Amino acid sequence: MINRTAIEKAKEQLGKLLEAQMERVEKLKAAPDWIDYSKISPIKIGILPGDGIGPYIAAEAERVLRYMLDEEIKSGKIYINTIEGLTIENRAAHNKAIPDDVLEEIKKYHVTLKGPTTTPRKGDPWPNIESCNVAMRKELDLFANVRPVRVPKQGIDWVFFRENTEDLYALGPYGIDVGEDIAIDFRLCTSPGAERIIRMAFDYAKRNGRTKVTCVTKANVVKTTDGKFLEIFYKIAKEYPDIQADDWYIDIMTAKLVDEKRRREFQVLVMPNMWGDILTDEAAEFQGGVGTAGAANIGKQYAMFEAIHGSAPRMVQEGRAQYADPASMIRAAAMLINHIGYVEKAKKLEMALDICGQYEKKLVITGRPTGATGKEFTDYLIDWLNNPKLQETWEGYVKG
Ligand code: IPM
Ligand code: MG
Secondary structure, eight states: OOOHHHHHHHHHHHHHHHHHHHHHHHHHHHOOOOOOGGGOSSEEEEEEOOSTTHHHHHHHHHHHHHHHTHHHHHHTSEEEEEOOOOSHHHHHHHTSSSOHHHHHHHTTSSEEEEOOOOOOOTTSSSOOOOOHHHHHHHHTTOOEEEEEEEEGGGTEEEEEEEEOSSHHHHTGGGOEEETTTEEEOOOOOOHHHHHHHHHHHHHHHHHTTOOEEEEEEOTTTSTTHHHHHHHHHHHHHTTOTTSEEEEEEHHHHHHHTTOTTTGGGOOEEEEOHHHHHHHHHHHHHHTTOGGGOEEEEEOSSOEEEEESSOOOHHHHHTTOGGGSOTHHHHHHHHHHHHHTTOHHHHHHHHHHHHIIIIISOSSOOOSSTTSOOHHHHHHHHHHHHHOTTHHHHHHHHHHO
């Protein structure tokens, strides 16, 4: 039996979603251009500790950030402050992904450094609110999720440009139950949305001397949205004749990342949101796991930097939060420092992270009392930042 009432109700709901997206597309087309941090004083950096292991690793990341930007903080060029309230307890109490007053506060800062935050799902003790990462990406229009993965000794040097505001994520909370037996979700790709992330990937390649950009889709099966993304990719590629453009399907791409011979060929990769979510977790594993990877969520006006992993509530329940690896969030801090214009300082921090996490490894984090605490690891890192032989040592390791 065809349930016409359910179909009509679903059509109406879909109509509303489309109206909202059409308004959004108009806003995207009219959005202001890139903010210029060199003209801003002070640059305001907000720290969002998050929940679970978040406050533990955020404290270490903030310590490193303040150390790196000490001079600028003293001269008043940079202002750093903690923004309260982005915890699962407070979000649940307001039944909102980001409580209004917290969002208002966040918007007063140019950039934020964010600890992991718990994302509830059906059946959890929390109300099933939207992920606050996803909400923040949408609210601040942080359309580019930039995730670098580097393992110099294996020749791996990838930068992923994951679209951050569309795809399955955009309408994730707005799927429709049609009658009792059918559930349907929607996947979104808009022209301005695809264009801006693809252009950003090519611009990055051009600025950084990279020679190839790879697009990842499943356009053979998901024909409309991924089809559009891929079509726009090759259209924009024509504007960059010196950069090679190719594309892979997500399934074979996940396989090729494990292929030692082929994986070095990838340089800059661009993809819709969901494929990027999956692929960047896989990629981070080569570098030592998601605990070591940072992510930049970049928009033209705001930017947010975070660890790519979750809040690990189990570590807190088991009393192990102090053993959580802060390297992911410190990598995110390095990306923040780079983004606001202190390129050399960011490089230095990355070198120290490589030495401590991948080469010398005098202290190892295991997440348990068998390893170092986050605080001990950060002290070790700061010792290296103070060491005049930092660059020389790093170069020695990389050359092997
Ligand atoms: C990430 C995370 C988030 C995502 C979750 C926490 C919603 O996995 O940043 O990759 O899926 O984007
Ligand atoms: Mg993820």
